[in-house]
Amino acid sequence: MRSNYVFTSESVSEGHPDKVSDQISDAIVDLFLSKDPEARVACETLTTTQLVVLAGEIRCKGVFENGEWAEGALAEIEKTVRDVVRKIGYAQDGFHWETFEFINRLHAQSAHIAQGVDASGNKDEGAGDQGIMFGYACDETPDLMPATLYYSHKILHRLAEDRHSGAAPFLEPDAKSQVTLRFENGVPVAATAVVVSTQHAPGYDTGDKEAQLKGYVKQVVTELLPEGFVTAETVFHINPTGSFEIGGPDGDAGLTGRKIIVDTYGGAAPHGGGAFSGKDPTKVDRSAAYVTRYLAKNVVAAGLATRCTIQVSYAIGVSKPLSLYVDTHGTGSASDADLEAAIAKVAADKLGGLTPRGIRVGLGLNKPIYGVTAAYGHFGREPEGDLFPWERTDLADALKAALV
Structure with missing residues (x-):
């Protein structure tokens, strides 16, 4: 190094057009998870001059089932979207929370995706997509962030x-x-x-x-x-x-998921490429990035390294990760291979493993906790109640013990 x-x-800021889109998408995730903890949400948002458009795939008991909206659901979605923009502070001629045009193009989740993700019979819940995810921590700040x-x-x-x-x-x-x-x-x-x-x-x-x-x-x-x-x-x-x-959106169009480096580590660590906002926790783009941050932060908090990067990978519909990789950049007190074994053991003991179900149950992710993540970073935040559980450092002792 x-x-x-x-x-x-x-x-x-929260008022940047892409962040307006992220916050709207995560408000929709929270709305659906508040109705159904097993909801499936992939919500994309476009914002521009006096216009907000939602698009994506959903499934939610009591809100959207069998291709039909429940009574009052569409009005509640629109109110949720307008409330986000109002709270940010947009009441301008070019983008006003009360008067912008709203278009909702959310529709049913693909049955072919659902069959791979949902648990059935002897099949555990699978990853919502293939991909690679990274977590990172370093000792440069009290929150162990760059x-x-x-x-x-x-x-x-x-x-x-x-x-x-x-x-x-x-x-x-x-x-x-x-x-x-x-x-x-x-x-x-x-x-x-x-x-x-x-x-x-x-x-x-x-x-x-x-x-x-x-x-x-x-x-x-x-x-x-x-x-x-x-x-x-x-x-x-x-x-x-x-x-x-x-x-804001009047000056530049906004889209969900265009500020992924702002959301993570500011370029100080790799990013797998997948955005977080608008996705329910069965999507490993989100949940696996959270758990790898959780594990990397605990490695540094335990004094086992001053800098730690963790990568995991998944295949769509498959529950177990395909790989686990740890790099302490030459700062570790144990070998990276030994840390990989310790992390796998602690994740199995404390979370039920690094499967999508293990992550979301172990971290308590099936809750409406995502709106607050969509501005000022998903990491380096203060864990409080159900919020930001991946920022806790309660695995530090277990990791040290696993290396003995």
Whole structure:
């Protein structure tokens, strides 16, 4: 591993058009799981000027069965979608939660997919698709996340909090951030560059109002980054294109699943390619990415490595993973092969294995817990109640014991 380098990650706000789409798709997942824990959902969302379109495949008892919608279901779906946009804060001429056109093209799940995924007779529940999934953890932050992404998320989350509270009334929902850090001996020590582009109220692109906005952003960045990271050499680019009044879906179309690197590790680790939002937990794109993060985080939390990447792979309709791969990047206190064996044993003992059913039952994923994941990252979040169970570090002792 290189020990001295600079690295960059980006994040996008809850008002970014792709994130609006992700949040709508996950709100639909939560709605259906609240009605039926065994619901099957693959919901894609398109957002653009004054338009939201849903498309995808579903199955949900009491909501959509035998190709028919239950009474009131369509109205409840539309209300759910509008509530998401309202809570984000879009009430603009080009995208208004109350007046945008809504088109629902959700339809029944393919029977051929269902026969591979559903358990029947002696056949266990199979993976919802083929694919490779990765989990990652490192010791750069308290949440065991890459520092560049961690602070990129923190900046935008603070901007959103201040916008909602009224502390920064000149902010509008759409925003992006990018943080570049310098690493010495593998440890982040300074910010070399910070980029923040935020949608703003009219007039905040010139004169005193522009200075107010830029001063506010610099203050937020300085407060959130560790002391000493922002120096006289730190380069700031705040709204570098100039005006940013037209934003969100009115400025750029949004689609579910286009911000997968923002959702995961900011480029510091591989990504299997599958998006998370809009998918129920039988889809291993989502659930296996969560469990590999869970296992990698526990490896680092246990002090068995300072950096850990885990990969698993699946075939559609097949319950057991085809492979398990562990890489501690030369930082492990045990061999990667021994860690693979320990992880497989602990996963079997504590989760019932790395099958789709073992993952979703072991982590408690068949619950309406996904709306909060769809902005500011699926990882590095605080586990609370049913939320973010893959962020717990309750396997650390078991992993250490399995290596004895």
